[in-house]
Amino acid sequence: MPHPDRHAGPRPLPCRPQQARPSAGPTCHRVTLASLVALITCADPARALQVLDARDGVAIEAVMSIREATRIRIDGAPITDVFGNVYSSSCGPTPTSSGVDAGTTPMPAAPEFNPSGEVVIECDRDKGEIYIRPVGDAPKPVNLFVSSAQATYTLVLRKADTPADTIVIRDRSLRAVSPSSGADTHRLRGAAPDHIRALKAMLVAMAADRLPTDIRVEDISRQVQLWEGVTFAQIGRYDGRGLVGERYLLQNVGQDTLVLAEQEFDRVDGALEGQVLAVAVEHHNLRPGDMTNVFVIRRAGPR
Structure with missing residues (x-):
């Protein structure tokens, strides 16, 4: 069975292999930036x-x-x-x-x-x-x-x-x-601005299950093919205020620790409608067996 089109799901980072996410080998600049800054600040506090x-x-x-x-x-x-x-x-x-x-x-x-x-x-x-x-x-x-x-x-x-x-x-x-x-x-x-308040309200609704009266929630169970070594499923959809919120559950079923970043889930041309406006990952480091929520907020479009 051919591997699914990556543009039908969350878009991987350019430095990620398309079939797997190995624990060894080159890492993205974004992942190493924090460590680099820490070394600089420790070496020279004045800078x-x-x-x-x-x-x-x-x-x-x-x-x-x-x-x-x-x-x-x-x-x-x-x-x-x-x-x-x-x-x-x-x-x-x-x-x-x-x-x-x-x-x-x-x-x-x-x-x-x-x-x-x-x-x-x-x-x-x-x-x-x-x-x-x-x-x-x-x-x-x-x-x-x-x-x-x-x-x-x-x-x-x-x-x-x-x-x-x-x-x-x-x-x-x-x-x-x-x-x-x-x-x-x-x-x-x-x-x-109004759009920022709307994004905040949607994220709070998804993360804390506190639903304003103008946001509608739908329970969903939909598996999404992502990378080797993970399971990824949409478990909820939230509609309101011109936005669509998607709640996903990602589990590390591989043998290595995963380091996640929001950019890996920024789907401009996803299976669902609308431009991605914000992404939040609850836990960025997943040991084997660990799970995390992933929240995607996009502009609403015709269903």
Whole structure:
């Protein structure tokens, strides 16, 4: 039986073999970037700066200190919103809250606590920057969605014993926002754009099974052929707000540990409709027998 067309399922990385994912051999630059940055920062603390070339919807890796604050900023634009598994935040409502009304500027608030949260966030509203610290000793990376008025960036933050550091997100695909524009200033200082709020609401609905009334869920059991050594099945579909959310369950049935990245599931021409807008992988490192949820959000199209 011929191997299925890769474009009918999640698209593999260029450096992945089409029939298997061996544990040895060349690795993608994205996978080794975090380790390289960690070595640089340990060797020369005075140069502890991570400049990441990024674009909307593509996951990028960085290193987060386990014992010091890590600053995050976007080159040329203030941060307007942050979403993730947050333990506490001084930036406004936490992910367990109802959110901020459109057109209003969120004000600093007393932290609310999410017992299962992975990161503490502090805001510098004047500069449009955030400071983060990990919570607990779990070795798994922390995923954060960091938004400006123009784009949302997916950060996969690896923990390392490094000094205080700064992460600079640089998006060469976007023109700098003019500070003289009144409309732009309102967007940067106010609530997140509607499409970002919609993506956040869809991801929360899929990950936490908290369904807003305008999102419809359908249970699905559909096997998708992916790589050798894994099983991959769609287990749910979520419709609403002009978006389609797809929830998948991936299991490592091979003999080697798998290292996953969001880009491997960015299906532009998939079996289902609509352009992919966001991908989130719950666990990036899978030992043999381990499983993880994979969430894909795409623009809705005709069914």
